[in-house]
Amino acid sequence: MTLHHTLQATDGRARAGTLHTAHGEVPTPVFMPVGTAGTVKAMTADAVRATGARMILGNTYHLMLRPGAERVGRLGGLHRMVDWDGPILTDSGGFQVMSLAKLRKMDRDGVTFRSHVDGSKHRLTPERSIEIQHLLDADVTMCLDECIPFPATEEEAARAMRMSMLWAARCREAFVPREGYGLFGIVQGGVFPELRAESVRALTEIGFEGYAVGGLAVGEGQEIMFQTLDITTPLLPADKAHYLMGVGTPSDLIGGVRRGIDMFDCVMPTRSGRTARAYTSRGVMNMRNARFADDATTLDPECNCPACTRHTRAYLHHLFRAEEMLGPMLLTWHNIRYYQRLMERLRAAILAGRFEDEAARIEAGWEAGAAEAAALKTVVPGAAAALAGGATPLPGNAAAPLAAGDADPTSGVVAADTVPFPVPAGNEAPESNA
Amino acid sequence: MTLHHTLQATDGRARAGTLHTAHGEVPTPVFMPVGTAGTVKAMTADAVRATGARMILGNTYHLMLRPGAERVGRLGGLHRMVDWDGPILTDSGGFQVMSLAKLRKMDRDGVTFRSHVDGSKHRLTPERSIEIQHLLDADVTMCLDECIPFPATEEEAARAMRMSMLWAARCREAFVPREGYGLFGIVQGGVFPELRAESVRALTEIGFEGYAVGGLAVGEGQEIMFQTLDITTPLLPADKAHYLMGVGTPSDLIGGVRRGIDMFDCVMPTRSGRTARAYTSRGVMNMRNARFADDATTLDPECNCPACTRHTRAYLHHLFRAEEMLGPMLLTWHNIRYYQRLMERLRAAILAGRFEDEAARIEAGWEAGAAEAAALKTVVPGAAAALAGGATPLPGNAAAPLAAGDADPTSGVVAADTVPFPVPAGNEAPESNA
Numbered sequence: 001m002t003l004h005h006t007l008q009a010t011d012g013r014a015r016a017g018t019l020h021t022a023h024g025e026v027p028t029p030v031f032m033p034v035g036t037a038g039t040v041k042a043m044t045a046d047a048v049r050a051t052g053a054r055m056i057l058g059n060t061y062h063l064m065l066r067p068g069a070e071r072v073g074r075l076g077g078l079h080r081m082v083d084w085d086g087p088i089l090t091d092s093g094g095f096q097v098m099s100l101a102k103l104r105k106m107d108r109d110g111v112t113f114r115s116h117v118d119g120s121k122h123r124l125t126p127e128r129s130i131e132i133q134h135l136l137d138a139d140v141t142m143c144l145d146e147c148i149p150f151p152a153t154e155e156e157a158a159r160a161m162r163m164s165m166l167w168a169a170r171c172r173e174a175f176v177p178r179e180g181y182g183l184f185g186i187v188q189g190g191v192f193p194e195l196r197a198e199s200v201r202a203l204t205e206i207g208f209e210g211y212a213v214g215g216l217a218v219g220e221g222q223e224i225m226f227q228t229l230d231i232t233t234p235l236l237p238a239d240k241a242h243y244l245m246g247v248g249t250p251s252d253l254i255g256g257v258r259r260g261i262d263m264f265d266c267v268m269p270t271r272s273g274r275t276a277r278a279y280t281s282r283g284v285m286n287m288r289n290a291r292f293a294d295d296a297t298t299l300d301p302e303c304n305c306p307a308c309t310r311h312t313r314a315y316l317h318h319l320f321r322a323e324e325m326l327g328p329m330l331l332t333w334h335n336i337r338y339y340q341r342l343m344e345r346l347r348a349a350i351l352a353g354r355f356e357d358e359a360a361r362i363e364a365g366w367e368a369g370a371a372e373a374a375a376l377k378t379v380v381p382g383a384a385a386a387l388a389g390g391a392t393p394l395p396g397n398a399a400a401p402l403a404a405g406d407a408d409p410t411s412g413v414v415a416a417d418t419v420p421f422p423v424p425a426g427n428e429a430p431e432s433n434a
Numbered sequence: 435m436t437l438h439h440t441l442q443a444t445d446g447r448a449r450a451g452t453l454h455t456a457h458g459e460v461p462t463p464v465f466m467p468v469g470t471a472g473t474v475k476a477m478t479a480d481a482v483r484a485t486g487a488r489m490i491l492g493n494t495y496h497l498m499l500r501p502g503a504e505r506v507g508r509l510g511g512l513h514r515m516v517d518w519d520g521p522i523l524t525d526s527g528g529f530q531v532m533s534l535a536k537l538r539k540m541d542r543d544g545v546t547f548r549s550h551v552d553g554s555k556h557r558l559t560p561e562r563s564i565e566i567q568h569l570l571d572a573d574v575t576m577c578l579d580e581c582i583p584f585p586a587t588e589e590e591a592a593r594a595m596r597m598s599m600l601w602a603a604r605c606r607e608a609f610v611p612r613e614g615y616g617l618f619g620i621v622q623g624g625v626f627p628e629l630r631a632e633s634v635r636a637l638t639e640i641g642f643e644g645y646a647v648g649g650l651a652v653g654e655g656q657e658i659m660f661q662t663l664d665i666t667t668p669l670l671p672a673d674k675a676h677y678l679m680g681v682g683t684p685s686d687l688i689g690g691v692r693r694g695i696d697m698f699d700c701v702m703p704t705r706s707g708r709t710a711r712a713y714t715s716r717g718v719m720n721m722r723n724a725r726f727a728d729d730a731t732t733l734d735p736e737c738n739c740p741a742c743t744r745h746t747r748a749y750l751h752h753l754f755r756a757e758e759m760l761g762p763m764l765l766t767w768h769n770i771r772y773y774q775r776l777m778e779r780l781r782a783a784i785l786a787g788r789f790e791d792e793a794a795r796i797e798a799g800w801e802a803g804a805a806e807a808a809a810l811k812t813v814v815p816g817a818a819a820a821l822a823g824g825a826t827p828l829p830g831n832a833a834a835p836l837a838a839g840d841a842d843p844t845s846g847v848v849a850a851d852t853v854p855f856p857v858p859a860g861n862e863a864p865e866s867n868a
Binding site for chain 2: 037038039041042043044045046062066067071074075076081082083293294296306310311312314315317318319321322324325326328329330
């Protein structure tokens with residue numbers, strides 16, 4: 001049997017299910033940490049497993065350039081190379097060709113581009129993308145599609161979506177069916193309901209083992225993203241997995257699950273972990289902030305990761321100030337664990353028929369943390385600059401994925417040590433959002 | 435009872451013993467990984483434990499500047515802050531003040547200097563160094579001494595040694611005796627036998643829980659280092675631990691154990707791990723070398739660390755080429771494990787009365803690895819540049835601690851991807867050698 005998804009319960013449109021793959025079963029909703037170039041950054045495979053993660057993502061674009069798809073194949077595939085015996089999903093490479101590669105040239109047949117690593121010339125077609133993902137031994141293979149920037153006109157969105165649907169049929173043709181492996185189609189069409197519906201019709205006519213919603217979290221904002229999900233996920237086959245690509249913040253994840261999404265991936269927990277931003281039950285905290293220098297309390301008392309059970313906020317602060325690698329290592333671990341716990345709580349709540357209660361309880365924790373941070377500012381007004389960057393509610397990813405500091409945007413105060421997400425520069429390839 | 439050392443066996447001058455501390459017992463000879471600023475770089479405390487390491491080192495200089503000794507004290511001491519429940523040795527800060535701090539001014543009473551981190555002014559006296567190490571909660575406290583550059587005249591070595599002996603008496607006075615804690619004196623006197631003997635007499639008259647040999651591995655070369663040990667360690671009290679500070683390569687460690695040393699520390703395994711250099715049973719390998727790109731074999735078949743049991747040389751090569759943090763993480767783990775296995779093997783051999791056999795067996799492995807690498811070069815002469823940087827014998831640390839690439843120095847060929855030890859630059863503080 002190919003890879004498939006079974007449902008255990010629904011609560012409103014939220015779903016609790018199981019993804020059955022060649023490398024084991026995965027409870028859904030699931031968040032997949034991103035293992036860009038054959039490693040979840042700053043984590044050993046054992047550490048990733050210890051977070052409770054059951055499935056990870058690999059990036060076709062990065063891996064085809066380095067170490068090379070054929071080489072990964074010779075080394076026995078991605079699972080063996082990276083020591084991950086659970087399922088792996090790979091993207092098609094399309095998103096990163098658009099965001100990272102140089103001198104892209106698109107045609108009806110595929111895209112030719114130069115590597116951001118060494119300038120070498122490469123070509124990606126629907127067939128080659130599927131072949132690469134086969135060499136990587138991905139449990140879930142994604143169709144190659146054309147990703148357009150936001151905003152796009154309806155005409156441009158329609159053209160790209162229709163070409164992506166032609167490519168999806170070619171991907172289906174090229175994909176070699178194997179026990180426990182599957183191919184997912186990607187719904188495109190921008191923010192235009194008619195185009196999204198047309199895309200779903202085209203994909204379901206071809207038939208896939210799962211359906212992804214693509215082209216979101218590209219700057220449209222959380223509200224528009226949710227509106228697009230509202231009109232798209234009800235059209236997807238209920239007996240197949242629904243995957244929202246490259247999303248997002250904890251708030252985005254709750255909203256996605258509420259709208260019938262089963263699978264998520266995002267670089268947020270890993271990238272934030274490297275830049276001192278911690279996701280907690282009391283909101284986001286920037287561990288570089290001076291207020292943590294003598295804070296002997298636990299980062300998040302609700303968390304059971306090593307950063308929380310073994311160390312203090314003061315130590316984490318010290319590690320980031322001293323630019324020690326252990327800071328990113330511990331905080332990445334924590335953030336991935338936070339995302340896994342979030343999914344575990346939502347799944348248990350769906351099974352118990354109390355999804356909205358649980359979502360409200362989680363959101364109330366973020367609100368309370370924000371209120372505490374605000375109160376601290378009020379009590380010690382002179383210390384406002386030092387305190388900015390404390391606990392604040394989790395902003396929507398989609399709104400401004402690359403600019404979100406954690407200082408309260410309404411306060412006008414930005415702490416000098418607040419670290420925004422880094423902007424890619426030179427040869428340093430950022431992780432993908434998809 | 436204060437910290438003390440008991441002997442289980444001797445073999446020639448090599449000793450197998452146990453160091454009894456407030457935080458547990460440590461089999462000796464022991465290699466202590468260096469946890470410079472409150473973290474063994476690129477390792478969680480759990481990972482350090484998993485290597486078999488039983489005791490680590492912290493640097494007074496780094497910790498007094500950041501996060502600050504009083505702060506570490508408020509956080510419950512170094513063990514609690516860094517999650518290390520085994521014993522910790524701290525150095526006195528003197529070595530790094532000499533090698534890292536700015537605008538040093540020495541007087542008979544201590545040294546005044548500016549921080550390399552932020553330029554702030556600090557003062558270190560024998561009493562303050564002891565107080566800081568008390569705040570850090572070090573099981574083994576080291577006396578503050580004056581470290582002189584190599585080469586030094588006999589007059590300069592004598593002057594510095596005699597001042598260090600006066601300081602040692604003040605350190606003894608300032609040290610607060612506690613159950614399982616101890617203070618070590620440091621033998622100075624450069625390469626001058628009479629001065630070393632005078633230093634030992636001065637220290638034993640004061641009386642310490644252990645004795646360190648200082649002022650070595652500063653550029654004098656392995657031969658002179660061993661000669662100095664030959665005339666120094668026989669003078670040390672046999673019932674106390676002997677500690678060779680800041681040493682060294684695996685070859686240095688074998689030579690040190692052979693000469694009656696019980697304790698070692700060095701940044702080599704950690705620093706080398708971050709720069710792609712692996713210590714193995716077949717010599718040193720630079721994992722960035724192109725010859726490893728498709729090498730599906732195990733880094734070191736004799737090793738049981740995650741890098742060796744879970745991954746291939748090709749994957750390690752990929753991680754360093756892609757500049758992924760996991761490369762330094764895995765190779766640091768491997769190198770520390772290599773050093774721990776080396777100590778375990780030597781200790782077992784001493785207990786069995788076959789130390790020299792075991793030392794010869796280990797060195798034969800390095801030689802065989804070097805011969806294999808050389809043979810590869812002969813068979814494929816055109817690939818010499820790509821092959822340089824493969825397995826070569828382990829050079830003596832003391833000879834050239836900052837310049838040792840792993841290319842065969844006699845071949846004249848240095849691979850473009852050979853990474854020499856980094857030279858400290860700007861604000862980036864190197865780890866200490868002591």
